[in-house]
Amino acid sequence: MPQTEAEIPGRVPDPIQGTKLRVQHLGMTYDRDGQAMPVLEDINLDVGDGEFICLVGPSGCGKSTLLNAMAGFLSPTSGSVAIDAETVKGPDPRRILVFQERGVFPWLTVEGNIGFGLSKLPRAERERRIAHYVKTVRLEGFENTYPSDLSGGMKQRLQVARALAVNPDILFLDEPFGALDSITRVIMRGELLRIWQTERRTILFVTHDIDEAVQLADRVVVLSSRPARIQQILTIDIAHPRNISSPRYLELRDELLKQIGLAYEI
Amino acid sequence: MKLFERLRPALFIAVLLAIWEIGIDLHPGQILPGPISVAGGMIDLLRHGILLKYVVASLFRVTWGFSLAAILAIPSGLALGWYRRGEMALNPIMQIFRPISPLAWIPIAILWFGVGDFAAIFLIFVGCFFPLLLTAMNAVHNIPAVYIDAGRNFGLSPGEFVARILYPAVIPQLLVGLRITLGIAWLVVVAAEMISVNSGLGFLIVDARNAGNRYDLVVAGMVMIGVIGLLLDLLMRSLEQVKSFRWSSTEV
Numbered sequence: 001m002p003q004t005e006a007e008i009p010g011r012v013p014d015p016i017q018g019t020k021l022r023v024q025h026l027g028m029t030y031d032r033d034g035q036a037m038p039v040l041e042d043i044n045l046d047v048g049d050g051e052f053i054c055l056v057g058p059s060g061c062g063k064s065t066l067l068n069a070m071a072g073f074l075s076p077t078s079g080s081v082a083i084d085a086e087t088v089k090g091p092d093p094r095r096i097l098v099f100q101e102r103g104v105f106p107w108l109t110v111e112g113n114i115g116f117g118l119s120k121l122p123r124a125e126r127e128r129r130i131a132h133y134v135k136t137v138r139l140e141g142f143e144n145t146y147p148s149d150l151s152g153g154m155k156q157r158l159q160v161a162r163a164l165a166v167n168p169d170i171l172f173l174d175e176p177f178g179a180l181d182s183i184t185r186v187i188m189r190g191e192l193l194r195i196w197q198t199e200r201r202t203i204l205f206v207t208h209d210i211d212e213a214v215q216l217a218d219r220v221v222v223l224s225s226r227p228a229r230i231q232q233i234l235t236i237d238i239a240h241p242r243n244i245s246s247p248r249y250l251e252l253r254d255e256l257l258k259q260i261g262l263a264y265e266i
Numbered sequence: 267m268k269l270f271e272r273l274r275p276a277l278f279i280a281v282l283l284a285i286w287e288i289g290i291d292l293h294p295g296q297i298l299p300g301p302i303s304v305a306g307g308m309i310d311l312l313r314h315g316i317l318l319k320y321v322v323a324s325l326f327r328v329t330w331g332f333s334l335a336a337i338l339a340i341p342s343g344l345a346l347g348w349y350r351r352g353e354m355a356l357n358p359i360m361q362i363f364r365p366i367s368p369l370a371w372i373p374i375a376i377l378w379f380g381v382g383d384f385a386a387i388f389l390i391f392v393g394c395f396f397p398l399l400l401t402a403m404n405a406v407h408n409i410p411a412v413y414i415d416a417g418r419n420f421g422l423s424p425g426e427f428v429a430r431i432l433y434p435a436v437i438p439q440l441l442v443g444l445r446i447t448l449g450i451a452w453l454v455v456v457a458a459e460m461i462s463v464n465s466g467l468g469f470l471i472v473d474a475r476n477a478g479n480r481y482d483l484v485v486a487g488m489v490m491i492g493v494i495g496l497l498l499d500l501l502m503r504s505l506e507q508v509k510s511f512r513w514s515s516t517e518v
Contacts, residue, residue: 031341043329065305071419073415073418073419091421092419092421093420093421096419096420097415097416099415099416101412102410102412102413103416105413105416105431106436107435107437107511116430117420136478152400166420170450186486
C-alpha cells in the first residue's frame with residue numbers, strides 16, 4: 001500500500017548539537033615486511049552528538065582501520081581521535097564496536113550475551129535491562145538459546161543488543177550486515193533505524209554498500225583508495241522513512257556511485 | 267529394522283567371538299585361549315577379588331598422573347600461548363621433549379622413585395604433560411580475535427578477562443585434548459605397570475604370562491583394558507556434549 005511520507009512520523013536529521021567525536025589529522029601507517037605502508041592520511045572529521053555517519057570507500061581502502069582507530073583498538077601513527085574532547089587511548093565500554101561476524105560469545109545464551117557487560121549492576125537492574133533489550137531487538141522467546149541455534153540476522157541483532165545494554169554513547173559498526181543475505185540486510189537496516197530513533201546514540205557505520213549508506217546515514221563519508229583520505233562528505237537531506245525511488249534518493253545515490261568511480265550502467 | 271540396526275554391532279561381535287571359538291576348537295593344543303576360557307579366566311579373577319583391585323589400582327595411578335599433568339600443563343600452556351615471547355623461549359625445549367616416548371622414561375622413573383606407585387604416576391604424568399601443554403597453547407592461539415576485542419571493549423579486568431573470555435573460549439579444544447590425553451594415560455599405565463609395580467592391569471598381564479602361561483588371564487586383562495578405555499572415552503565425550511562447552515569456532 002503506497003503511503004505518502006507525511007503520513008509516517010519521520011525524523012529529519014537534527015542540527016548537530018555539539019561535537020561528539022573529533023578526528024584530527026589522523027594518519028595510520030602499517031609496517032609490512034619492514035616497509036612502511038600508509039593506510040590513512042590526514043583524516044579530519046567532526047561527528048555530532050546523535051549523528052548517524054556511514055563510511056564508504058573502495059574495498060581495502062582502510063574504512064575498518066579508521067573505525068578501529070576511532071574505537072580505540074588501534075593507536076594512530078599520527079594525529080588524534082577525541083571523544084567529548086578527551087583523547088581516545090583504548091577501547092572503552094562507553095563506545096562499543098559491533099563486528100561483522102562471530103562477534104557474539106557462543107558459550108553464552110542470548111541473555112548471557114546481552115548481560116555480558118552488566119555484571120557490575122545489581123541483579124534486578126541487570127535483568128530489567130536484559131529484558132528491555134531482548135525486546136528491542138525482537139528476540140523474545142530466544143532468551144535461553146545459544147548463538148549456534150540463531151540465524152545470522154538474529155546473531156547480529158544480539159550483538160547490537162549486547163552493545164546497547166551497556167548504554168554506550170557511540171556505536172561503531174563494522175559492516176555489521178555484510179555477511180547477511182540481501183533480504184535480511186534490508187530488514188536489519190529498518191531495525192537499526194528504529195533502534196537509533198528510539199535510543200538516540202551516535203553511530204559510525206562502515207559499509208561497502210552504497211544503498212545502505214544512502215538509506216541509513218545523516219552524512220556519508222567517502223574515502224579514497226589507499227592511502228585513504230576523505231574524498232567527500234555527502235549530507236543525505238531526506239527525512240526518514242526514506243522513499244528509495246524518490247528523485248532525491250536516486251540523485252544522492254548516483255552522486256555516491258560517481259564519487260567511488262563506478263559507472264551508471266553495468 | 268531400527269532394532270536390527272542397534273543390534274548389528276553386538277551381532278557382529280558375537281559372530282567374531284564364534285569364529286574365534288570355532289577356530290580354537292578346530293586346532294586343539296593351541297596356547298591362545300578361546301573366548302569361553304577367557305570368560306572363565308575373567309570370572310576367576312572376579313571371584314578372587316583381583317580384577318576389581320587391579321582395575322582400581324590402574325585407575326588410581328591414571329587419575330593422579332593425569333590430574334597432576336592437567337593441573338600443571340593447562341595453566342602453563344594458556345600462559346605461554348598468551349605471552350608469545352615465553353613460548354618462543356621455551357619452544358625448542360618442548361619440541362625436544364615432546365617426541366620422547368613416556369616409556370623411554372621408565373629407567374629414570376625407577377631411578378628417581380624406585381619401584382612403586384610414584385614411578386608409574388610419574389610416567390603417566392610425563393606422557394600427559396606435553397600433549398596437554400601444546401593443546402592449551404594452541405587453544406589460545408586459535409581464539410578468534412573478535413572475542414578478545416569484544417572482551418577488551420567491555421572493560422574487563424585481567425582476572426575477568428581470563429574467567430569470562432579466555433577460559434570459555436578454549437574449553438572446546440581443551441576437552442578434545444583432555445580426551446585424547448586420557449587415552450594416552452591409559453596406554454602408558456599398562457606399560458608402566460608391566461615394569462615398575464606389582465599390581466594393576468598391566469602387571470596382571472605380565473604376571474599371568476610369567477607365572478604359568480595363563481593366557482586366558484592375559485586376554486581377560488586385555489579385554490578389561492579395552493572396556494575401561496572405552497568407558498573413559500565415553501565419559502570425556504559426554505563432557506563435550508555440554509551445551510555451553512560444545513560450541514566450536516567453525517560453528518558460529
